[in-house]
Amino acid sequence: MKKFLNSVDTVLTESLDGFVAAHSDILALGDEHKFVRRKALKPGKVALISGGGSGHEPLHGGLVGHGMLDAACPGQVFTSPTPDQMLAAVQAVDTGAGCLFIVKNYEGDVMNFDMAAEMSEGVLQVVTNDDVAVENSSYTTGRRGVAGTLVVEKIVGAAAEQGMALPELKALGDRVNGATRSMGVALTSCTVPAAGRPTFEIGDNEMEFGVGIHGEPGRRRDALKSADAIAEEVCAAIVGDLGERAKGPALLFVNGFGGTPSMELYLMYNSARKIFERSGVRVIRSLVGSYVTSLDMAGCSITLTMLDNEMTVLWDAPVHTAALRWGM
C-alpha cells in the first residue's frame, strides 16, 4: 500500500484536522471529530446534514458551507457514521427550523440516520439512489446513492439558504434525486488503508462496468474499451432509465474516483456530452472533477440531472464550500 499516512488508525482524524485547518474561515470541527460544521450558522434556516463513510472526499465535508450543507458526519473509511455523530451534529447546527438529512442509499447509512432521526425532533430525510448500474448490491437494497448526491445537496442547499421550509426542502430533494441518474466505471481498485491491499483484483486490460463507490461489483467485468464506447454504454443506460424524461435541459457531471486526472475526465465529458446531445438532451450546466471519490480508485462516473427552471436557478445560486464555490 502506497499512501501518505502515519498510521492507519489516525488517517481520518489527521486528514480532518488538516482539512478544517485549511478551511478555518468557513468550517469548524465537532468534538471527537464527530462532524464538520459550518462556522457561521444562519438562524431560522433549516439545517442540512449529510455524512457517510469517509474515502469519498470532498463529499461530504467539502460541501459544508454557505449554500450547501450545515454539517457532515464522517464515518471511518467506507463505514457508516454512528447515530451519535448525527445527534451531535443536529444539536450543533439546528437553529430551530428543523433538519434535513441527506443520506446515500446504503443499508448502514440508512439505518444509522434513521435511528438519529427517530431520536430527534423535526427531522426529515432524503435518501439518494441515483446509480442505475444495479438493483441491490453488496451494501444496498435498491439502488446505490452515488455522485448525484452532490447535485441534491447543491440544489436543496441553495433553497434552504433562501429560506425554504423543511417539508418543501424534502420534496425538492426527492424531486432532484428523481431527475438524476449516474453510472460509473473503474479501471483500478481502491485500497482501504486499514485493509492495506486492493479491495478487488482487476486485470491489466479490464474494467469494472457499473462499479460502486466502494468498489462494489457493477454489471460486469469487461475488457477495457475506448472512451467513446464506454461513454456510449453508460449514457445509454442513463437515457434508457430516464425514458421519456431524457429530453431538454440538463446538468452533466463527470466525476473522477480519485486516481483519474482531469485530462481524462474532460475527454470523457466530451464523449458523453456529444452522445447525450444526439439523443435530445441539452447540456446547459456542467461539472467536471473528482468530487465523489473512492479513495485512489482510477475511474469515473457520469451523472445526468434533468433540470427545470427552479433547479437551474438553485444550481447557479452562490455557494462557498471547500470544494464547490461560486458567486461569492
Next chain:
Amino acid sequence: MKKFLNSVDTVLTESLDGFVAAHSDILALGDEHKFVRRKALKPGKVALISGGGSGHEPLHGGLVGHGMLDAACPGQVFTSPTPDQMLAAVQAVDTGAGCLFIVKNYEGDVMNFDMAAEMSEGVLQVVTNDDVAVENSSYTTGRRGVAGTLVVEKIVGAAAEQGMALPELKALGDRVNGATRSMGVALTSCTVPAAGRPTFEIGDNEMEFGVGIHGEPGRRRDALKSADAIAEEVCAAIVGDLGERAKGPALLFVNGFGGTPSMELYLMYNSARKIFERSGVRVIRSLVGSYVTSLDMAGCSITLTMLDNEMTVLWDAPVHTAALRWGM
C-alpha cells in the same frame, strides 16, 4: 496502460474540446487548438500568457479567466508548446498594453517562449524556478518551475486585472517567484499516453524524493516513509533554502500530482503546517488540491510562499477560472 481515451493521437484535442465546452461561459479555444483564451478580454489590461507541456492540468488552461491568465498554450503531453502557439495567443489577447509570459523553467519552454517574445513587441517574461529539489535536471538548467507557478499566476493575474503596468507586473512576478519554494515526492510513476508505459520504474515500497513534474529524478530513491517523516524533510529543504526569510506570514500549498486523493493531501497539509509553524512560519493562506499534476502520478508537492501585505491582498482578489474561483 489504463486510461480513458480513444486514440493516443487525439487525447489532447478531445480533452481540450471537452474542457472548453464545459467552461464555455468563460473560455474559448484558439484555431487548431493552439491556445485556450479568456472569452471576454479587458481592453487596456496587460495580457498574461502562460503554457507548457500538457499533462499538468488544470495548470495552465484551468487558470485562464478573470484575475489570472488571458491565454494558455498547451503543448503535447510533457512537450513544450511551439512559438507559433504563443504568437497566435499574443495576437488574440493583447489589447495594446503588452503581454507578460509566465514560463516554467524547462529548456524547451524557455527557448520557445523566448523565440515568441523576440518576434513580438511589448512582451516581458517571468521564468519560475521554485523547485528546491535539484539544480539542473533532465530538461532544465538551474531549478525547475513547478507548483509555485500557480501562485505567481494568481498574484500577478490579480495585479494585472487591477491595471498594473507591464514592467511592474514583471517585477512582481519575479518577487513572488523569489518568495516561493517547492518540493515533491512521487509514490508511483505517471504514464504518458503516447509511450503507453510508466515513465520510470519504482518499487512497491519506494518513493522518489524530490521528483519533477514529468517524473524526472529528484534527490534520491528512498524507502517509503511516514507522512510526517516525508513532510519533515521536504519542509526542512524549503526552510533551509529560504534561510532568514522563512519567518512570518505564508501561503502553504499542498499539491497533488493527479493520482493522490484529497484525504492524503489534507493529511500531508496537516503534517507540513505543524512543521512549518514550529520553525516560525505563520500559515495565513492555504491551498490543497491537485492543481499542478503529472498525469496519473501518485504523489504530492509542498509549496511555501512567504507573503507580504500586497501579495496577500492580491491572492485574495476575485478570480474566476475553471480551477480556481472565489470572490465572484
